[in-house]
C-alpha cells in the first residue's frame with residue numbers, strides 16, 4: 001500500500017515561498033509581491049519539474065499505442081484524474097472530465113446537457129455575482145432554446161439574497177448555477193442550502209468552484225451537486241487544464257460536447273458509439289503534461305492541507321481588513337467581516353482610477369488586478385464599473401499586506417496632488 005502523504009501541521013508561507021522560483025525575481029527593482037491569485041496563481045517547482053520531466057522522459061500520446069511511452073503517459077494521465085476525484089470527494093474518477101478551464105467546463109454543461117434537455121419556457125437560475133462564464137453560456141441557450149435566465153440578487157455587503165430562493169427557484173427551473181465563492185467580493189456562498197432548494201424542484205445544480213477549490217476543502221458528495229467546474233491554473237497547475245466533475249448518472253445520460261478521436265468506441269460509415277467515461281467528453285489529444293501536472297499541484301495542496309490553507313488565508317484576511325481601516329478614502333467592497341469570506345479584497349481609492357492604482361502598485365513591485373473582473377452584472381449592481389483587487393494565497397505574508405497598505409497611502413498622496 002502506498003504511504004499516506006504527510007500533511008503539514010500549520011502553513012508557513014515563508015517556507016512555502018521557497019518552492020516558487022518566481023519569487024527570486026524582482027519587478028522594477030523591488031521584490032515581487034504577488035496579490036493577483038484570483039486571476040491565476042504561481043507554480044511551485046514541483047509542477048514546473050513535472051512538465052519538464054514529462055517532455056524529457058515520457059512524452060507520447062495517450063490511449064493510442066502499445067509502446068512503453070504511450071502506456072506510461074496514459075497511466076500518469078489517468079492517475080491525475082484519480083487524484084482530482086479524491087481531492088473533491090467524487091465517488092469515481094470516471095466522474096472527472098479534464099477540460100481547459102472552468103469556462104470550458106461550464107460550456108460543456110451548457111452544450112452537452114443544456115442543448116439536449118432544455119425546452120422553451122424553462123428557466124435557469126444563477127446569481128448576480130457569477131463570473132461571465134456562468135452567465136454567457138446560458139444567454140447562448142436563451143437564444144437557441146427560448147428559455148429565461150433569472151438572477152438571485154445580493155445585498156449591499158455582497159451576501160446572496162437567500163430570501164429570493166423560494167420565489168426564483170420554481171418548478172420551471174431546470175438548472176441552478178452558483179459560484180461557490182465570488183471572485184470580486186470573496187463571499188463564500190451557502191451552496192448546500194441552495195442545492196437543497198434546487199433539488200426540491202428537481203433542478204440540476206452546477207457549482208462554479210473556480211475560486212473555492214484552491215482555498216477550501218470540497219466534497220462533492222456532501223454538497224450533492226450534479227456538476228462542479230474548476231480551473232487548474234488558479235490552484236498551482238499549468239494554464240490550459242481544468243476539470244468538470246459530473247455525477248456519473250448525469251454524464252452517462254448526456255451526449256458528448258465535442259466529437260472526434262478518443263471519445264468514440266466504434267465508428268462506421270453510418271454511425272459512431274461513444275467511449276466510456278470520462279473519455280467520452282475528452283475528444284482529441286488532451287493537454288497530457290498539463291493534466292499530469294494538475295495531479296502534482298493537487299499533491300502539493302493536499303500535503304499543505306486545505307484546512308491549513310483556509311486558516312492561513314483567514315488570518316491574512318483578518319489582518320488585511322484591520323490594516324485597511326488605517327486608510328481614509330478607501331471603499332472596500334464585500335462582507336465587512338472575515339466570516340465566510342475568502343482573502344479577496346476589491347477596493348477603490350476615492351478619486352483614483354483602479355488602473356492608476358494598479359499601475360502605481362506595479363511600480364512598487366506589487367501585482368494586483370484592476371478592471372471589472374469578468375463580473376459586470378455584479379459590478380453594476382453594486383454601483384461601480386471597476387475596482388482594484390488584491391487576492392491572497394499560500395505564499396502571501398502579513399508583511400506583504402503591510403507593503404500593500406503603505407503603497408496605497410503613497411498612491412493616495414501621488415494622485416491627490
Ligand SMILES: Cc1ncc(COP(=O)(O)O)c(C=O)c1O
Pocket residue numbers: 038039101102103104131133179181182183208210211231374
Ligand atoms: C468565479 C470564477 N468562475 C470562473 C472563472 C473562469 O476561469 P477560467 O478563465 O480559468 O476559465 C473565474 C476566473 O477568474 C472565476 O473567478
